[in-house]
Amino acid sequence: MTSSMPPRRARYSAAQRRLHWLIFAAVLLAYVFVNLKDWLPRGDAARVSMLQAHFAAGLAVLLLVGPRLLLRLRRGAPPVTPSPPRPLHAAGHITHGLLYLFLVVQPVLGILAVELGGRAIGLPFGLSIPALSIPGNHGLVHTIRELHEDLGDIFYWVIGLHIAAALWHHSFRGDDTLRRML
Numbered sequence: 001m002t003s004s005m006p007p008r009r010a011r012y013s014a015a016q017r018r019l020h021w022l023i024f025a026a027v028l029l030a031y032v033f034v035n036l037k038d039w040l041p042r043g044d045a046a047r048v049s050m051l052q053a054h055f056a057a058g059l060a061v062l063l064l065v066g067p068r069l070l071l072r073l074r075r076g077a078p079p080v081t082p083s084p085p086r087p088l089h090a091a092g093h094i095t096h097g098l099l100y101l102f103l104v105v106q107p108v109l110g111i112l113a114v115e116l117g118g119r120a121i122g123l124p125f126g127l128s129i130p131a132l133s134i135p136g137n138h139g140l141v142h143t144i145r146e147l148h149e150d151l152g153d154i155f156y157w158v159i160g161l162h163i164a165a166a167l168w169h170h171s172f173r174g175d176d177t178l179r180r181m182l
C-alpha cells in the first residue's frame with residue numbers, strides 16, 4: 001500500500017520557500033523604514049526618502065504575494081512530521097490565513113491612503129502611480145490611513161506569534177515545521 005503512494009514531499013517547493021523569505025524581508029524593511037522615518041525630524045530630506053522606501057518595500061510585498069498565493073493553491077503545503085494535534089493544526093491555519101490577508105490588504109490600504117490623498121507614488125526608473133483625486137474625501141483618507149496604521153501595529157503581534165510558533169515547533173515540539181520552510 002505505502003510503496004504505491006507517491007513520495008511525500010518533505011518541504012515547501014523551492015519557489016514557495018524563496019517567496020516566503022523574500023516577503024519576510026520586504027515586510028521587515030517596510031517596518032524598519034517607517035520607524036526610521038518617525039525618528040527623523042520633520043523637514044529632513046531623509047524622512048521623505050524613508051517614506052519612499054517604505055512605499056517601495058510595501059509594493060514589493062504586494063507584487064510577490066500574488067505568485068505566492070497561486071503557488072500555494074497549486075502545490076499546497078507539505079505535511080508536518082510528527083503531525084500536530086488537530087487544534088494546533090487549526091491554529092496554524094487561522095494564523096496563516098490572517099497573514100495572507102494582511103499581505104494583500106495592508107499594501108492596498110497604504111496605496112489608497114496615498115493615492116486618495118491626492119499624492120502620486122514614485123517608482124524606480126522615473127515611473128509613478130498617478131494620484132487618484134476624488135474631491136471631498138478627507139474623512140475616507142483619514143479612516144484608511146488609521147486602518148493601515150492600526151493593522152500595522154496589530155500585526156507586530158501576529159507576526160511575533162507566528163515566529164514564536166515556528167521556533168516552538170522546532171525547539172520544543174521537535175517536529176519538521178521549520179525545516180520544511182528552510
Ligand code: HEM
Binds near residue numbers: 108121
Ligand atoms: C506589507 C506592507 C506594509 C506594512 C507592513 C506597512 C506598515 C506600516 C506601519 C507600521 C506604519 C506606521 C504606523 C504608525 O505610525 O503607527 C505605516 C504607515 C504608513 N504607510 Fe505603510 N505599510 C505597508 C505598505 C504600505 C504601502 C504599499 C504604502 C503606500 C504605497 C504605505 C503607505 C503608508 C503611509 C502613507 C503611512 C503613514 C506614514 C506617515 O506617518 O506619514 N504602506 N505603514
Ligand code: HEM
Binds near residue numbers: 023027099162179180
Ligand atoms: C513578515 C513575516 C512573516 C510573514 C508575513 C510570514 C507568513 C507566512 C505564511 C502566510 C505562511 C503560510 C505558508 C503556507 O502554508 O502557505 C508561513 C509559513 C511559515 N513561516 Fe512564516 N512568515 C513570516 C516570518 C517568518 C519567520 C521569521 C519564520 C521563522 C522563524 C517563519 C517560519 C515559517 C514556517 C516554519 C512556516 C511553515 C508553517 C507550516 O506550514 O505549518 N515565518 N509564513
